[in-house]
Amino acid sequence: MxxxxxxxxxxKIMASKAFVTFRKKMDWRTLVLFLPGFAFLALFTFYPxxxxxxxxxxxxxxxxxxxxxxxxxxxxxxxxxxxxxxIALENTFFYLLITVPGQIILGLAVALLLNKITKGSVFLxxxxxxxxxxxxxxxxxxxxxxxxxxxxxxxxxxxxxxxxSEKVAWLSTRYRSLFAATLLGIWKGVGWNMVMFLAAxxxxxxxxxEAASVDGxxxxxxxxxxxxxxxxxxxxxxxxxLTIGAFNTYTPIAILTGGNPYHQTEVVxxxxxxxAFSAFEMGYAAALSMILTLLIMIITLAxxxxxGRKEK
Amino acid sequence: xxxxxxRQNQADPGKxxxxxxxxxxxxxxxxxMYYMIISAFKDNASTFAYPPVVFPAINTLxxxxxxxxxxxxxxxxxxxxxxxxxxxxxxxxxxxxxxxAYVFARLYLPGKNIIFWMVLAVMMVPGLALIVPQFELAxxxxxxxNLWGVILFYAAWVTPFSTYLLKGYIEDNIPRExxxxxxxxxxxxxxxxxxxxxxxxxxxIASTAIFNFLFPFEELxxxxxxxxxxxxxxxxxxxxxxxxxxxxxxxxxxxxxSVMAVLPVxxxxxxxxxxxxxxxxxxxxxx
Numbered sequence: 001m002x003x004x005x006x007x008x009x010x011x012k013i014m015a016s017k018a019f020v021t022f023r024k025k026m027d028w029r030t031l032v033l034f035l036p037g038f039a040f041l042a043l044f045t046f047y048p049x050x051x052x053x054x055x056x057x058x059x060x061x062x063x064x065x066x067x068x069x070x071x072x073x074x075x076x077x078x079x080x081x082x083x084x085x086x087i088a089l090e091n092t093f094f095y096l097l098i099t100v101p102g103q104i105i106l107g108l109a110v111a112l113l114l115n116k117i118t119k120g121s122v123f124l125x126x127x128x129x130x131x132x133x134x135x136x137x138x139x140x141x142x143x144x145x146x147x148x149x150x151x152x153x154x155x156x157x158x159x160x161x162x163x164x165s166e167k168v169a170w171l172s173t174r175y176r177s178l179f180a181a182t183l184l185g186i187w188k189g190v191g192w193n194m195v196m197f198l199a200a201x202x203x204x205x206x207x208x209x210e211a212a213s214v215d216g217x218x219x220x221x222x223x224x225x226x227x228x229x230x231x232x233x234x235x236x237x238x239x240x241x242l243t244i245g246a247f248n249t250y251t252p253i254a255i256l257t258g259g260n261p262y263h264q265t266e267v268v269x270x271x272x273x274x275x276a277f278s279a280f281e282m283g284y285a286a287a288l289s290m291i292l293t294l295l296i297m298i299i300t301l302a303x304x305x306x307x308g309r310k311e312k
Numbered sequence: 313x314x315x316x317x318x319r320q321n322q323a324d325p326g327k328x329x330x331x332x333x334x335x336x337x338x339x340x341x342x343x344x345m346y347y348m349i350i351s352a353f354k355d356n357a358s359t360f361a362y363p364p365v366v367f368p369a370i371n372t373l374x375x376x377x378x379x380x381x382x383x384x385x386x387x388x389x390x391x392x393x394x395x396x397x398x399x400x401x402x403x404x405x406x407x408x409x410x411x412x413a414y415v416f417a418r419l420y421l422p423g424k425n426i427i428f429w430m431v432l433a434v435m436m437v438p439g440l441a442l443i444v445p446q447f448e449l450a451x452x453x454x455x456x457x458n459l460w461g462v463i464l465f466y467a468a469w470v471t472p473f474s475t476y477l478l479k480g481y482i483e484d485n486i487p488r489e490x491x492x493x494x495x496x497x498x499x500x501x502x503x504x505x506x507x508x509x510x511x512x513x514x515x516x517i518a519s520t521a522i523f524n525f526l527f528p529f530e531e532l533x534x535x536x537x538x539x540x541x542x543x544x545x546x547x548x549x550x551x552x553x554x555x556x557x558x559x560x561x562x563x564x565x566x567x568x569x570s571v572m573a574v575l576p577v578x579x580x581x582x583x584x585x586x587x588x589x590x591x592x593x594x595x596x597x598x599x
């Protein structure tokens with residue numbers, strides 16, 4: 001980066017009254033800029049977080065006249081004893097453990113390949129990114145249609161590739177449905193990863209590779225010793241964002257299976273939504289939210305700690 | 313020099329492999345998309361045929377599904393609602409995130425680091441996880457069955473990430489000396505915000521604005537809870553409801569509506585592509 005040439009000498013700035021005022025003392029104008037935005041976030045996000053925490057310890061009723069008695073850890077006990085909640089947590093982890101590495105590996109692979117070519121790379125990038133901008137609702141409906149028993153996927157398996165002799169009822173059992181959901185998640189997410197990794201790859205200095213070639217390194221060694229360490233920051237960022245995203249999964253499941261059959265394919269957020277708005281168990285839903293939030297925080301912070309800081 | 317030129321003209325086996333693999337991947341991306349579009353042009357009976365018709369004859373295709381959606385549903389109302397929600401979400405989140413980002417990046421405010429960490433923590437909490445108290449808030453402010461009931465909450469959900477991106481952008485790309493020279497010339501914080509921060513942050517603001525604009529075209533859980541009557545539905549809710557009414561019988565209708573709902577988003581994407589890339593990567597490279 002080019003060094004910035006200051007408009008004024010350091011001494012002149014230090015001596016100026018304005019500098020002292022704005023650096024060391026609070027200006028009332030700061031509050032004018034800060035408070036409206038802060039109040040907005042406080043009302044619509046900080047308050048609901050605190051309220052969720054409080055509600056998770058009560059048997060909450062939404063009406064103003066209804067009592068919401070304090071029940072201690074009862075809701076948490078119910079969540080942990082609830083077999084469906086456990087299934088929902090397992091399914092969320094299943095989805096996360098397949099889609100996050102899947103998206104990163106495929107996205108990185110596409111980025112590496114695109115980085116090698118020049119002709120047509122703009123077009124390819126455009127098309128690979130299309131699923132990312134297409135709404136979740138639309139692509140989930142599309143996959144529901146494709147994974148129908150009479151759908152395109154079975155046709156490919158049975159009649160084109162002859163991998164099965166019978167049509168498979170993809171959306172009728174737990175793991176088959178989750179398989180379809182993870183395929184959808186990967187399909188939709190590869191483009192996002194590609195764009196991130198491509199930008200990171202383009203920032204790696206070319207002479208690193210030239211030096212490695214002189215030393216006789218092969219492509220695999222270059223990938224392991226130059227490329228991956230150079231794009232580490234982006235890898236960690238993608239890992240954290242995708243993990244948060246996987247815990248956030250709602251629409252693909254809500255549309256692909258709606259949690260069916262018998263809630264076997266629920267993820268945490270669909271099950272929470274069901275508890276809150278179909279079963280009206282608000283306290284239970286709040287406890288489930290708190291558990292999910294804590295899980296996300298612990299896992300993402302651990303990731304940043306363990307992987308993100310290693311390079312220093 | 314001579315040999316180098318010669319070698320460049322030769323087909324490089326590495327490049328050929330790249331093209332082959334990329335084309336295979338392209339097929340994986342394109343086939344579902346193509347299948348959706350082609351199904352939107354099939355008559356409803358043939359969307360259930362087995363084996364599915366992947367390459368239907370041109371004369372079997374029909375635009376009946378599109379005319380059904382345009383005449384029998386309030387498609388343009390849904391689209392208008394979504395665009396309105398998106399525009400308001402962008403306006404609110406841009407004002408809030410740019411002011412907060414300026415404060416966090418530059419100004420003196422006791423405890424601002426703690427507040428910034430709180431904003432970052434909110435980024436990790438799924439918007440839907442707060443649905444219960446947020447619904448209660450919406451009830452209290454009479455925002456249920458009201459477009460503002462989605463606008464205000466969407467703006468609040470997308471603001472933390474925008475704030476984080478803009479703060480990083482200000483710190484990395486706008487020299488402090490620029491603000492300070494403005495102060496020396498007698499400008500106030502407001503002047504700096506208006507004539508330095510906003511203009512110089514505009515590429516990052518554009519990217520966050522585009523992403524935030526697309527959010528209402530995606531979100532389903534909260535909008536389903538809030539938007540109850542047909543006339544105020546946004547596209548995700550409308551498509552889902554339409555699917556629940558027609559999915560067992562009329563996939564052609566569902567995909568016609570889906571394709572029409574995707575078109576405006578694609579248009580935004582194709583026109584404003586470069587901001588997608590810069591917006592995504594400015595956050596990534598920073599961390």
